[in-house]
Amino acid sequence: MSQKRESRVHAPPTNVDGRSPTCPVSAVRIISERKLHENSHLDTSQQTEDVTNANQTSDPGANRPIQRRSQALQGSGDRSIKGNTNRLIDRPVLKDREAPQQPSTSVRSQHTMTGTLEDTLTVRLDDTPLTLIGQYQIWVRKGAVSVLGATLHSSSAAYRVFAPSTHSLPVIRPIRNPFGPAEQPVEITIGSFRSGIRLLKQLSPHFGRIWSTAINVLGDITNEANGTEPYLKRTYSILKTPVSYISKGPLNPLDLPTGWQPLLTSLTSRNQRKPPTIALVCGPKGSGKSTFVRMLCNGSNDARGTRCVALLDIDPGQPEFSPPGEVSLVQISSFHFGPPYCHPSTSGQGLTMIRSHHVGATSPRDDPQHYLQCVLELFRHYKQLLVQHPSCSLVVNTAGWIQGKGLELLFELIQQLNLTDVIYTSTAGPSEVVDAITQATEGRSTRLHLIPSQPVEAPPRDATELRMMQTLSYFHLDEPEMGHLRWDATPIQEMATERIHYAGPEQSIYAVQLLGPELDPEFLIQVLEGCVIGLVVVENHAALNFDPLPSLPRTSEQIPYIPSSAQTTAPLSPFHSYSLGQGLIRSIDTISHTFNLVTPIPHSIFASLCTHQSKLVLVRGSLDTPAWAYKEDLYKQMYRRKQIVKEGITDEGTQKWTREDTKNWADGRPWMHADGRRNGERPKRLRRDLK
Numbered sequence: 093m094s095q096k097r098e099s100r101v102h103a104p105p106t107n108v109d110g111r112s113p114t115c116p117v118s119a120v121r122i123i124s125e126r127k128l129h130e131n132s133h134l135d136t137s138q139q140t141e142d143v144t145n146a147n148q149t150s151d152p153g154a155n156r157p158i159q160r161r162s163q164a165l166q167g168s169g170d171r172s173i174k175g176n177t178n179r180l181i182d183r184p185v186l187k188d189r190e191a192p193q194q195p196s197t198s199v200r201s202q203h204t205m206t207g208t209l210e211d212t213l214t215v216r217l218d219d220t221p222l223t224l225i226g227q228y229q230i231w232v233r234k235g236a237v238s239v240l241g242a243t244l245h246s247s248s249a250a251y252r253v254f255a256p257s258t259h260s261l262p263v264i265r266p267i268r269n270p271f272g273p274a275e276q277p278v279e280i281t282i283g284s285f286r287s288g289i290r291l292l293k294q295l296s297p298h299f300g301r302i303w304s305t306a307i308n309v310l311g312d313i314t315n316e317a318n319g320t321e322p323y324l325k326r327t328y329s330i331l332k333t334p335v336s337y338i339s340k341g342p343l344n345p346l347d348l349p350t351g352w353q354p355l356l357t358s359l360t361s362r363n364q365r366k367p368p369t370i371a372l373v374c375g376p377k378g379s380g381k382s383t384f385v386r387m388l389c390n391g392s393n394d395a396r397g398t399r400c401v402a403l404l405d406i407d408p409g410q411p412e413f414s415p416p417g418e419v420s421l422v423q424i425s426s427f428h429f430g431p432p433y434c435h436p437s438t439s440g441q442g443l444t445m446i447r448s449h450h451v452g453a454t455s456p457r458d459d460p461q462h463y464l465q466c467v468l469e470l471f472r473h474y475k476q477l478l479v480q481h482p483s484c485s486l487v488v489n490t491a492g493w494i495q496g497k498g499l500e501l502l503f504e505l506i507q508q509l510n511l512t513d514v515i516y517t518s519t520a521g522p523s524e525v526v527d528a529i530t531q532a533t534e535g536r537s538t539r540l541h542l543i544p545s546q547p548v549e550a551p552p553r554d555a556t557e558l559r560m561m562q563t564l565s566y567f568h569l570d571e572p573e574m575g576h577l578r579w580d581a582t583p584i585q586e587m588a589t590e591r592i593h594y595a596g597p598e599q600s601i602y603a604v605q606l607l608g609p610e611l612d613p614e615f616l617i618q619v620l621e622g623c624v625i626g627l628v629v630v631e632n633h634a635a636l637n638f639d640p641l642p643s644l645p646r647t648s649e650q651i652p653y654i655p656s657s658a659q660t661t662a663p664l665s666p667f668h669s670y671s672l673g674q675g676l677i678r679s680i681d682t683i684s685h686t687f688n689l690v691t692p693i694p695h696s697i698f699a700s701l702c703t704h705q706s707k708l709v710l711v712r713g714s715l716d717t718p719a720w721a722y723k724e725d726l727y728k729q730m731y732r733r734k735q736i737v738k739e740g741i742t743d744e745g746t747q748k749w750t751r752e753d754t755k756n757w758a759d760g761r762p763w764m765h766a767d768g769r770r771n772g773e774r775p776k777r778l779r780r781d782l783k
Contacts, residue, residue: 211283211284211325211326212281212282212283212284213281213282214233214279214280214281214282215279215280215282216277216278216279217235217237217264217266217278217279217280218266218278219266221263221264221265221266221345222263222264222280222330223261223262223263223264223330223331223345224253224255224261224264224282224328224329224330224331225255225256225257225261225303225304225328225329225331225343226255226256226303226304226326226327226328226329227252227253227254227255227284227285227286227287227289227290227303227327227328228252228253228255228282228283228284228285228327228328229250229251229252229253229282229283229284229285230244230250230251230253230264230280230281230282230283231248231249231250231251231280231281231283232244232245232246232247232278232279232280233246233279233280233281234246234276234277234278234279235266235269235272235276235277235278235279236266236267236268236269236270236271236272236278237264237265237266237267237278237280238264238265238267239251239253239262239263239264239265239390239427239429240262240346240386240387240390240427240429241356241360241386241387241388241389241390241391242390242391242393242427242429243267243270243391243394244427245269245270245271245272246269246271246272246276250283251427251429252285252429252430252576253429253430254289254429254430254431254434254435255328255429255430256302256303256430256431256434257301257302257303257343257552258302258431258551258552258553258558258561259431259551260344260345260346260347260383260546260548261331261343261344261345261346262346262429263345263346264280266278282328284325284326284327284328285327286327287576287577287578287579288570288578288579288580288581289434289565289579290303290327291579291581292564292565292568292579292581293731294581294727294728294731295564295568295581295583295720295724295727295728296560296561296564296720296723296724296727297727298553298557298560298561299561299564302552303327304326304327304328304329331343331345344548346383347546347547348546349380349543349544349545349546349547350544351543351544352384352387352543352544355515355541355543356384356387356388356391357391359371359388359391359392359513360388360391360392366482366483367512368478368482368483368484368485368486368512369392369485369486369512369513370485370486370488370509370510370511370512370513371388371485371486371487371488371511371512371513371514371515372488372490372505372506372509372511372513372514372515373385373388373487373488373489373490373515373517374490374494374502374514374515374516374517374529375492375494375515375516375517375518375545376492376494376517376518376545377492377555378492378545378548379492379517379518379545379546380517380545380546380548381407381489381490381492381517382407382410382412382432382489383546384515384517384543384546385403385412385487385489386412386428388487389401389403389424389428389487390427390428390429392485392487393424393425393426393427400423400425400481400483400484400485401423401424401484401485401486401487402421402422402423402424402446402474402477402484402485402486402487403421403422403424403486403487403489404421404467404470404471404474404486404487404488404489405419405420405421405422405489406419406463406466406467406470406488406489406490406491406505407419407489407490407491407492408451408453408454408455408456408463408491409454409455409491409492409555409559410432410555410558410559410562411432411489411562412432412435412489413432413435413436413437413438413443413445414436414437414438414448414566414673415436415562415563415566415567415624415673415674416454416559416562416563416715416716417450417451417452417453417454417624417626417674417713417715418448418449418450418451418626418671418673418674419448419449419451419463419466419467419470420438420445420446420447420448420449420470420671421445421446421447421448421470421471421473421474421477422438422443422444422445422446423443423444423446423477423484424442424443425442425443425444426441426442426443427442428440428442428443431558432558432562433558433561433562433564433565434565434577435577436562436563436565436566436569437566437569437577437673437692439569439572439577439692440572440575440576440577441575441576446470446473446474446477447469447470447473447670448670448671448672448673449466449469449470449666449669449670449671450626450627450628450671450674450711450713451463451466451663451713452607452626452663452711452712452713452714452715453607453713453714453715454559454715454716455491455493456491456493456498456501457493457497457498458607458608458713458714459607459663460497460501462663462666463501464501464504464505465665465666465667466666467505467509468508469666469667470666471508471509474486488505488509488511490502490505494522494525495522495525499524499525499528502528502529502532503528503529503531503532506529506532506533506538507532511533511536511538512537512538512539513538513539513540513541514529514532514533514538514539514540514541515541515543516529516540516541516542516543517543517544517545517546518542518543518544518545519542519543519544519545520545526542556716559716560716560719560720563624563716563718563720564720564721565579566674566692567584567674567676567690567691567692567721568580568581568582568692569692571694581728583724583725583728584676584678584690584721584724585678585724585725586725587678587690589678589688589689589690590675590688590689590690590691590693590695590698591686591687591688591689592686592687592689592698592708593684593685593686594650594651594652594685594686594687595646595650595651595652595685596685599685600698600701600702600708601652601687601708601709601710602630602644602652602707602708602709603644603652603653603654603707603709603710604616604620604651604652604653604654604709604710604711604712605653605654605661605663605664605709605710605711605712606619606653606656606661606712607661607663607711607712607713607714608661608713608714610656610661611656613645613647613653614647614648616647616649616651616653617647617649617651617680617682619712620677620680620687620710620712621677621679621680622676622677622678622717622718622721622722623676623677623712623715623717623718624674624675624676624715624716624718625674625675625676625677625710625711625712626671626673626674626710626711626712626713627671627672627673627674627675627691627693627708627710627711628664628669628670628671628672628708628709628710628711629669629670629671629672629701629706629707629708629709630664630668630669630706630707630708630709631668631669631670631706632668634665634667634668635664635665635667635668635669636654636664636665637662637664637665638655638657649680649682649685650685651680654709663711664709664711669709672693672697672708673691673692673693674691675689675690675691675693675710676689676690676691676718676721677689677710678690687710725757726754726757726758729749729757730749730753733748733749733753734748734749
């Protein structure tokens with residue numbers, strides 16, 4: 093049995109895009125700044141981030157030899173910055189978990205930065221915290237700081253921070269060094285890094301204008317699209333005040349409500365004790381549950397890697413380390429700074445996926461009983477983890493469904509998970525919820541903590557948009573480099589696919605399962621094409637909830653499927669199956685009997701399943717239709733046209749993207765139809781077919 097990856101087209105970079113600004117500094121003292129030359133030690137994507145090929149367009153339907161992005165860009169030279177006559181000097185780069193060598197010194201400046209092309213800066217923090225927007229690495233040279241619940245002290249380690257404007261920005265606070273002199277001044281070095289995630293704005297406007305922006309020498313924030321500043325090598329900016337530079341809201345540093353920090357300190361100080369802390373965090377939607385969970389996980393870890401903490405992530409709508417529709421148990425051994433779409437997979441550094449289950453929905457309400465079984469099965473694996481790590485604490489991240497049956501489900505979870513602490517992120521009720529949680533914890537050695545909700549203004553992205561961004565981010569993950577996640581901005585239509593046979597001598601798919609109401613199997617192809625599915629491994633036949641012998645039924649196209657009973661299809665038992673992740677069915681070839689899947693799961697995993705004759709089931713639930721996937725090619729072409737016009741690198745006949753351009757683009761694709769839009773820049777009706 094074999095699976096093959098199709099080739100992938102990558103356009104060579106020509107134009108520079110995306111400006112990393114600098115701005116005045118308030119209440120911090122700049123000690124030194126150092127320009128770093130990008131070289132092979134950093135991610136390959138560093139040499140291509142915010143670089144666009146404006147001359148070359150691609151044909152999504154063309155089949156031609158392609159090389160992976162990391163191969164295509166090897167040996168590329170330095171970027172030339174238009175208008176810059178400064179010579180780039182080759183110096184050591186600030187790598188993760190490695191301190192910079194011999195930083196140069198410069199004239200001290202208390203209010204402004206100097207050198208618009210500088211890559212790093214070193215600052216001394218007095219008593220005032222520091223907030224940045226963008227993506228950066230932080231290295232503590234002297235003293236200690238607190239960032240999103242983590243304590244970073246002076247060492248040779250550097251940590252990556254993702255700070256987009258879609259979430260409250262992490263704040264770097266000077267604190268007493270637990271491993272050094274109490275009165276030691278705090279000095280940190282901030283460095284740039286590039287992972288490719290900024291390039292996703294070429295595929296979706298939701299990723300646009302969420303990182304650092306262009307800033308002029310007076311400190312005024314300018315519009316990234318219309319700014320006239322030259323390309324800046326910094327991938328971050330220091331936030332002087334909570335100013336607004338995007339139309340949907342201001343930039344706000346993370347402000348902890350009263351009572352959060354004392355509770356976090358109390359919970360984390362009990363770590364590494366027996367029995368370990370098992371804390372469940374619950375509360376209304378938008379109350380700060382996810383923020384509290386991140387801070388608690390970071391606080392339960394340490395920079396030396398001697399502590400153990402596990403995350404039981406049972407919020408399928410906004411999971412922390414997986415795409416929406418999954419619940420999982422993850423062992424965490426390092427700090428993580430950033431929203432979920434900046435780490436949608438556990439293939440990054442310091443994360444171990446213990447077990448995961450595909451629920452096929454973004455809420456437990458579709459099948460509460462199956463959801464509860466998944467949670468209890470994951471908790472069983474946590475108990476097995478305690479055999480190796482007896483003092484490993486557990487943080488449980490719950491969904492925001494706390495009304496009606498959601499409250500009943502929460503009540504049952506509290507009673508069955510042997511919790512030491514329950515944290516409810518609201519002091520404003522509802523009273524029936526607080527009463528139910530209080531009743532569930534009575535008579536047990538479980539402490540109940542009521543803390544105020546996190547004060548937030550209207551977020552720039554709502555929950556649906558954040559789910560879309562997380563799913564898109566997951567499917568555009570590239571091969572990790574040096575243990576760090578990287579992203580590939582190739583449109584879905586041009587990506588390499590995993591070709592898996594569903595019939596014939598090379599069959600490697602056991603069956604297809606549709607969750608929910610019964611459906612005529614003859615419509616299976618129409619339902620599956622262009623949709624996101626779960627990739628579930630069946631460990632034995634007990635997972636099927638029925639006897640599959642002598643064989644499973646097949647459609648007229650020979651696709652095997654799990655039949656329904658009583659007008660519905662029962663999910664696979666989580667006690668005898670587990671999830672590998674997710675895939676997007678780009679097309680189904682009925683002649684070669686293959687599914688063409690787009691998935692970040694390595695090919696070696698599928699090959700291993702074939703070797704061990706494991707049963708792979710494709711599960712189609714009720715996840716959001718990936719409308720973003722149908723429009724990626726459109727946004728990519730619009731972005732390229734914008735760069736052509738902006739840079740003026742073609743003849744004068746090239747104009748801005750128009751309504752007619754959108755119509756012509758849609759007419760050339762049988763799976764897209766554009767109409768009913770006044771500006772003509774967004775397709776309205778979609779059909780699921782990504783061939």
